[in-house]
Amino acid sequence: MSKISVIGTGFIARGLINLLHENPKHELIKILTRTKINERVDVPYSDLLTNSLDELIEKSDLIVECTGDPIYACESIDKIMKAGIPVVTMNAEFQVTVGSFFADKGLISEAEGDQPGVLAMLHEEAISMGFKPLVYGNMKGYLNLHPKLEDMEFWADKQNYSIDMTTSFTDGTKVQIEQTLVANGLNLGIAQQGLIGLEDDDTWHGGTMLAQKAKELGYPISDYLLSPKLRPGVFIVAEHTVNQAEGLRNYKMGDGPFYTLDRPYHLCYFEIIKTIDRLLEGRGVLLNNGTHPSISTVTIAKRDLKPGETIKKGIGSFEVRGEAAEIKKHPGHVPIGLMYDVTVRKPVVEGQILTFDDVEIPDSLALEAWKTIEKRVFEG
Template sequence: MEKITRIGIAGTGLIGKGLALEIEKQADIQLSKVLTRRDIQTMDDYPFQEVLTNSVVEFIGNCDLIVECSGDVIYGTEVIDIAIKASKPVVTMNAELQVTTGSYFARRGFITEAEGDQPGCLASLHENVVQMGFKPLVYGNIKGFLNLDPKKEDMEYWSKRNGVRLDMTTSFTDGTKVQIEQVLVANGLGAGIAVDGLLAPNSDDLNNTGVELAEEATRLGYPICEFVLAPKAPPGVFITAEHDSQQKDALKYFKMGEGPYYTILQNFHLCHLEIMKTIRRVISGGGVLLNNGENPTVSVAAIAKRTLQPGELIKKGIGSFQVRGEAVKIATNQNHVPIGLLVNAVMKRQVNEGEIVTFDDVELPESLALSAWHEIVIKETVNI
């Protein structure tokens, strides 16, 4: 008789709920527990009331594998810490957490990002193209719209219209989310970034833009992670790569162009529907798809959207109207505060619009996430 794997989900939002619905259809895996901080008595809209729990201990104790998709860096870090200590494998769809504390856990146990969001899809595409002999130079994320400082009333409108939290809507719009995603890919796949903040070219033709970015990667001497602003392109990911020149004629025949750079596009990412692939990968012993690596080289700094004043509270940096996230090289920005740590943070001194928030500028509450970051940076500094 085939073993039934008990799956636990931390999070009851769009991703967590959607995944729960898919798991319930499977014969060989079971939805065991769902961890929530909400009042369970008020969750009449949740389809599986019997598996809900507010207890992290009960949650971890009744699962063989957990999927963390709470969207919360501080809380998610605490949950994963307990899971790792219990030797439970962890699958995340939480790039924000990965780029903040993921490396701390990568040194201690099994943690992987799932397919479905752009980082996991890029990691899967990477495996595919490498098996075909390609050598990736550009890991590309496609974005249709960008506004570095959107108005709150506009974000409230789109949040309500799309049924997505206000902070998530804002982080998608101001570029924080895509910067986070590409930092995770860079750290996880051994790539880098061309410049702090990324190049972010506009693109009417992904093939042409891919070539331009590949030329930059060749000049730099290492693969780069980027995103393109391409309103007419599909909401997917792409890799621009080179191949053995002996395959040039065949690749031309396969409609891949003249070379030497070739762009391979995946024109979709289906979020929670694709997490199932990663769950089965882990169960079958397929190993880590993607995580932030043990020794990250890039991070996501907080950039002030306006002048921040002493005494000002930043309740949550990601998706706020005070700061936005920007990819930076750790070696040259060792004192930056990762935007994922800006939770209930109080400004100690003025930071002007466009400046990076540093640890000297802000008072942060004690948390495991903060301690984990300090450990990561200390080890990274030693490696540098």
């Protein structure tokens, strides 16, 4: 029986904790939290809570990190990987910010369940069947680049999410982060800064339009469709050889030349265990951000910012949002995953991409890791 520990006590972590406790193949060992243990009555199996990362490292065969905090995750994962313990993340924010720093330092993989991991799984299936993917798509139901606080408070309460998580879903930062990870992890490009985000209620029709764009560009792309009618899942649009057209037509895949493979659901923490099994069984990494990423999620000002203003947390804030963009086109940009406890140094106008000259960022291992990644990218 494998000994598994979890870092985090949010919605994803709590669901996984319950599943692990019921799983006959795994033993839930410890749950790491930064909060006061005696106050966490909301966490199942609270007797397993600890504030000691060393305790997890000492007792675990594998550790799952799902805090959504790139800065904290960077510190924790650095120590875990130095101890030679495999890591599964459901933390795309960590992956696109500093995951490339760790990609060649041990066994670390993003999990199935969130859209990037499910797209990686669908990619494996598509390739094994001989398809040649052109579009790796996310399905997003709603977008508002400038949501209001009162609206986010309402929906956060209704959905039992934090306000910042709800805001990052609404203003598109989350989907931009997810598709950045997909692009880097599967060696794709993007069609434009901020992605296309085509509004279409039909994955076949919208996917075909994105595939035509990919053909024009000459490379496969990471993007998304926007529709309140689509279920929250993923899709791949691909080509196949001409001699398979009849078979694909018989299986109701259409006349080609583009074929849509969709998975109209993703079950987040329910699917993490599949990636835990994958790593422990020696089947290799499902998805990471690659050692030489080409895409970053840059920080975009939602409004004019004045010197002296502070931003406690960029992801899910009302000051900034994230957009996927090519790293080499934006030297010196600040990835939104580094926007924690930041002070504005220079006037910034709405819509501007923030650079390290514009803000003062506290020293951290994550900041050092990003600088290493950026240098690696520009030096090739």
